[in-house]
Every structure is written in structure tokens, then in C-alpha cells.
Amino acid sequence: MSKVLLVHAKGGPPLGHVLSRTAARAEVHLLALSALPPSVAGAARGLCATVETPAAPQRADLVSLIVSRARAVGADAVLTFSEYAVVAVADACEVLGLAGAGGAARLARDKRLMRRTWREHGLPQPLFRPVATEEELHRAARELPGPLLLKAAWSAGSTAHQIIRAPHEVSAAWRRSRDVMAESARLGFSELHVESADADFVVEQIVTGTAGDWFDEPGWGDYVSVEGVVAGGTFHPVCLSARMPTVEPFTERAGITPAPLSPDAQERVVELARAAVDALGLRDCGIHTEIKLGAGGEMWLIETAARFGGAMTVPQIEEVFGLDLVGMLVDHLLGRSARWPDRALTAAQARGAAGSLVVLAVDGRGRAWPDRRTWDFPRVAADVPLSRSSELSVVAESSLPDGCPVPVYDPAAGANTMAALCLLSAADARTVLRDFETLVDALPRVLPAARTEEVSV
Numbered sequence: 001m002s003k004v005l006l007v008h009a010k011g012g013p014p015l016g017h018v019l020s021r022t023a024a025r026a027e028v029h030l031l032a033l034s035a036l037p038p039s040v041a042g043a044a045r046g047l048c049a050t051v052e053t054p055a056a057p058q059r060a061d062l063v064s065l066i067v068s069r070a071r072a073v074g075a076d077a078v079l080t081f082s083e084y085a086v087v088a089v090a091d092a093c094e095v096l097g098l099a100g101a102g103g104a105a106r107l108a109r110d111k112r113l114m115r116r117t118w119r120e121h122g123l124p125q126p127l128f129r130p131v132a133t134e135e136e137l138h139r140a141a142r143e144l145p146g147p148l149l150l151k152a153a154w155s156a157g158s159t160a161h162q163i164i165r166a167p168h169e170v171s172a173a174w175r176r177s178r179d180v181m182a183e184s185a186r187l188g189f190s191e192l193h194v195e196s197a198d199a200d201f202v203v204e205q206i207v208t209g210t211a212g213d214w215f216d217e218p219g220w221g222d223y224v225s226v227e228g229v230v231a232g233g234t235f236h237p238v239c240l241s242a243r244m245p246t247v248e249p250f251t252e253r254a255g256i257t258p259a260p261l262s263p264d265a266q267e268r269v270v271e272l273a274r275a276a277v278d279a280l281g282l283r284d285c286g287i288h289t290e291i292k293l294g295a296g297g298e299m300w301l302i303e304t305a306a307r308f309g310g311a312m313t314v315p316q317i318e319e320v321f322g323l324d325l326v327g328m329l330v331d332h333l334l335g336r337s338a339r340w341p342d343r344a345l346t347a348a349q350a351r352g353a354a355g356s357l358v359v360l361a362v363d364g365r366g367r368a369w370p371d372r373r374t375w376d377f378p379r380v381a382a383d384v385p386l387s388r389s390s391e392l393s394v395v396a397e398s399s400l401p402d403g404c405p406v407p408v409y410d411p412a413a414g415a416n417t418m419a420a421l422c423l424l425s426a427a428d429a430r431t432v433l434r435d436f437e438t439l440v441d442a443l444p445r446v447l448p449a450a451r452t453e454e455v456s457v
Contacts, residue, residue, distance in 0.1 A: 012081035021326035037397035066092035077333035088193035101285035128204035153200035158414035226273035236340035256355035312356035372450035
């Protein structure tokens with residue numbers, strides 16, 4: 001039986017989903033760079049031939065660690081679904097001579113290199129500058145048209161994003177972004193392979209999105225993502241996912257599959273995603289490309305990742321389109337045949353719709369809740385009135401246990417301050433959107449108030 005070394009770190013699709021689909025295709029050896037979620041730890045040991053948790057000193061040279069472990073178990077493929085381990089796994093696959101994203105993985109991870117590559121190919125994107133010091137940020141703020149967005153070059157999940165609207169905000173934004181990156185590293189949400197990655201930043205123009213020119217009804221966010229894969233250097237789009245509007249500065253609240261765009265609009269979005277992926281030169285990996293939608297059909301590239309979309313994007317695709325992307329990618333990396341869609345699938349081929357909602361302590365307008373609340377999914381499931389055919393569940397491994405206080409939303413920390421991740425299945429994308437709007441409005445009302453002693457812990 002073929003053997004796969006699965007490198008686990010924080011982020012990406014739920015580990016339970018990934019493990020079960022990988023184990024159905026091969027003997028799995030798990031290299032856990034992050035602690036296993038308690039809800040899946042037992043199942044993981046049952047699904048995996050071995051589970052290795054290296055000590056901190058062993059992780060100093062992560063590529064060597066992965067290579068050594070792959071050779072020890074006789075791995076025929078090595079893969080990860082975590083943004084923070086993508087580069088290390090790609091480099092290890094190069095050493096081992098196995099299929100992987102290739103050396104271009106850095107271009108799909110470092111936002112500075114990504115934007116430079118796209119600029120060289122003449123692709124539409126916001127104006128930008130790489131910055132490594134506060135002085136460089138001040139200079140960029142004078143040269144670029146505002147408002148501006150400061151991003152950590154190696155971050156994920158909208159972590160360390162800061163909006164700069166005026167020159168006097170530059171110093172505070174710089175300090176806050178650096179502080180958040182340091183805190184994210186402490187929590188395990190940071191690049192695992194590139195030394196001093198928390199010191200690299202990019203600042204870019206905030207372009208004006210317009211969802212109304214792309215969707216037939218209000219309530220949608222002004223960007224979409226194209227989900228797909230690169231196999232043997234060829235990009236295969238699978239489908240599009242839509243979004244609810246982000247929470248300031250640009251924290252994602254919900255992703256919904258499929259995106260209800262017209263066929264012509266979807267085709268134009270896919271072709272821009274194809275140009276973006278082709279420019280990066282990736283070889284064998286999942287793909288997640290985000291694109292901002294503007295007035296009059298204008299589009300801008302936000303970013304491309306050399307892995308599948310995080311949160312519940314992969315399970316949503318399986319539910320809606322019947323495609324096991326994890327299993328198909330494993331098959332491809334093992335040299336087996338994997339039949340990817342001939343073109344990006346649409347709502348016409350979907351079996352209903354599905355979406356994932358990040359629970360943040362902000363209302364539908366992005367305003368902070370007036371008081372602290374306690375996470376209680378049974379209360380939510382019982383008291384929030386959703387559409388008749390909709391089904392709501394909670395992703396346990398990505399959520400706080402019931403009874404925990406919902407964190408105060410921190411705009412700079414982004415998804416690091418989430419309380420839970422919920423999955424909703426419905427008849428169509430519009431129903432998912434409306435149910436999520438209902439859910440967001442109801443949460444501060446139906447969740448129980450947090451006790452003083454809970455908040456102070």
C-alpha cells in the first residue's frame with residue numbers, strides 16, 4: 001500500500017476531514033508540528049500508522065526533519081494543508097524527488113514576491129510596496145494613493161492587517177502589526193520555515209470593490225475565490241466560492257459554495273485566476289485564489305495560495321459537488337489518475353449549497369457586541385430561526401468548547417479572535433447567505449451572558 005507523510009500544522013481544512021480522506025487512499029504517517037485538536041486526537045491515532053510529534057529542537061531545520069521522517073516511513077508522497085508549512089513541504093519534496101508545489105511555492109506564500117511576479121506579468125492588482133522598516137512604511141505612505149492596507153508578508157487569516165488612512169497613523173499601524181505577528185507566533189499561527197518571516201511586510205492600495213455589479217441581490221461581499229489544483233503544472237479550476245462582506249479591516253466572516261455569478265462573469269474570473277497561477281509557475285498542489293470585484297467588470301488579484309482554501313471550503317465542495325479534493329490530490333501525488341473537472345463547476349451542477357461562518361463578536365455592521373457572551377452551540381441551534389431545509393452544525397476542532405467566553409474582536413488579530421466555526425447546508429447559495437445574516441444578528445441575543453469570573457480568567 002502506498003504511504004503518505006501528512007505534515008500537520010495550524011490552519012487549513014479540518015484535520016479530521018483531511019485524515020479520513022487521506023487514509024482512504026494510502027497508509028498515513030502523521031508529522032504533527034502543532035498539537036492535535038482534542039476532538040480528533042483519538043481518531044487520528046486510529047487512522048494513522050504512526051503519529052510523530054517532534055520536540056522543538058528537531059524543528060530548527062524543518063526541511064531536514066520532514067525529509068528524514070519521509071525516508072524513515074518510506075513515504076511515496078508528502079503533503080500539507082497548512083499555509084504555514086507549505087514552503088517547508090515543497091522544499092522537502094524537491095530534496096526527496098517527489099511531486100509537490102516546487103520552488104515556486106515561495107511566490108505563493110510571500111506576498112511581496114507574489115505581487116512582484118504579477119507586476120512583471122502585467123496582471124491587475126493594487127499598487128504596492130514591500131516594507132521592512134517603519135521608515136520604509138512612511139515613504140510608501142507618501143508615494144502610494146490611500147487609503148492603504150499594511151499586511152504581514154507571510155501571514156494568513158487576515159492577521160496583522162492595518163488600514164492606514166492618514167500619515168499620522170503610520171507609526172501606530174507599524175507597531176500594532178508587529179505586535180500581532182509576535183502574538184500569532186506564540187499561538188502557533190506563523191510561518192514555520194522562513195526565519196524572521198514576522199519582520200516582512202507589504203503595504204498596498206485599497207481598491208474599491210463593488211459587489212452590486214456582479215451579483216443579482218444585495219448582501220454579498222465584493223470578492224470571490226477560485227478553488228482548484230495545479231497538476232503537472234496545469235491549472236484546473238474546480239469552482240468558485242462567494243463571501244459575505246468582511247469585517248474591518250478585512251477579516252473574512254463567511255465563505256459560501258457555489259458563488260452565484262453569471263456564467264460569463266465566472267468565466268472572466270476563472271481566466272484571471274488562471275493567469276495568476278500560471279505566472280507563479282507552481283507544479284503539483286491545491287490552489288486558492290482570491291479576486292476583488294470592481295465596477296464595470298474590473299478585477300484585482302488579492303492573493304494565491306499553493307494549498308486548498310481553509311475553514312470548511314474543502315468539505316463544502318465535497319458536499320455540493322461530490323468531489324473529494326483531498327483524496328484526488330493524494331491520488332495525483334501518488335501517480336494515480338485523478339479526474340479533475342473540465343472547467344469550473346457552477347450552481348447548475350451543484351447539489352444545493354454550503355457555507356462556513358466564522359463566529360466573531362461583531363454584528364452585521366461590524367460593530368462590537370455591547371457585552372461579553374458565552375459560546376453555546378446547542379442554544380444557537382435551538383433558538384436561531386433558520387430556513388426550513390437548512391442544517392446547521394459546529395466544527396468542533398475549530399471552535400471553543402461550549403461555556404467559554406466569546407473573545408473580544410480585535411481588528412488587527414483577525415480570525416485569531418474567532419469563537420467558533422459553523423457549517424450550514426441549504427437549498428441554494430442565497431439561502432445560505434440569508435441564514436448567515438440571521439445568525440449573525442441573533443448571536444449576541446441568544447448566547448448567554450458571560451459571567452465576570454469567566455471573562456477574567
